[in-house]
Amino acid sequence: MKICITSEGTTLDSNIDPRFGRCRYFMIVDTDTMEFQAIDNASMQASGGAGIQSGQLMASKKVRAVLTGNVGPNAFQTLQAGGIEIFTGVSGTVREAIEKYKEGAFKKTQGPTVSAKKGMS
């Protein structure tokens, strides 16, 4: 299954980027094979709608779950419409997050965890 972890770097040992819409990289990982792809986030500097763009990217990559620190209202709505599960409050490295996810240690997020534009600060 393909999931996405927001990351500050491009390896499995990189730290989680706590922002979703404006994270540095999206790490798209196949949890069965641990094969991954690091995607540069083109929306990082968008003046508005970064969460929406990032949410759409997740849908187009057919990601089933997103692991990140926080998610804003627009990103939340987009991910939900795309049927993508959201797990927030995730920290540590990408590899650690995947392990914990596989163990079922995270709880699904029921709503946005930060306000709009929060990722800009």
Added chain:
Amino acid sequence: MIISIASGKGGTGKTTIAVNLALSLENVQFLDCDVEEPNAHLFLKPVISERMSAYIPIPEVAEETCDCCGRCQEVCAFNSIAVLPGEIREHGSVLIFSHLCHGCGACSLLCPLDAIREVNKEIGIVEKGFSNGIQFVHGKLNIGEAMSPPLIRQVKKHVDPTKTVIIDAPPGTTCPVIESVKGSDYCILVTEPTPFGLNDLVLAVEMLKTIGVPFGIILNRYDIGDDCVDVYARENRIPVLMKIPFDREIASLYSKGLPIIGYKSEYDSEFKKLLIKLNLNP
């Protein structure tokens, strides 16, 4: 002639200058384009005679016609449309984030299936009135609404070219400011001689150079801070049109919603001198 009053930094005295300049002129129209927090009416106390709702057109998608091709999302410059493909859920879906929409109409114009129509969304109101012979117009953006430029455009539709038009702009150097000052014959930048004042003045100067509006500086509270703005103005050959001291009486008048003109007679001549520098007849 249209004169706009702007500033990079907020709280430097734009409205004070704009109001008192208007009070020094005959046959004048005053537009408060700071639609997020209009306050010139507190000083001019106009009698409002017309009140109009202001709308922007936002897209509405006919789901039965839409095939989620994604064209609308591609052409939206403001990321206000999300098209989720159909693979994950059985049918795809289109999300409209109306608070990000600028009402440009690209999505409905370019939809290959004509599945998008535009519906009006109220973003605020425009009020028009008179105050002691000054024709007054301002916009009030609805609370929670983020999109002020369309409302500013609707305020500026009321510009009367037979009058001297004074535009009170919002602070900063972003879209609402550009929307307010563009088309002006001259822009007065109000600033104060502090590091913040200078930093934001430099940004405002760059903005005005880019959009090609000539400008000069009014230095408010000139006796605080240092000579940084004077030095900058001299080096860049920008005229300093007027200097106003940090004066308790002016602050006191302001706090009561009173202008300087009519209450501090020594400023009558100061504003007359300003009019001459701007080539305006009192």
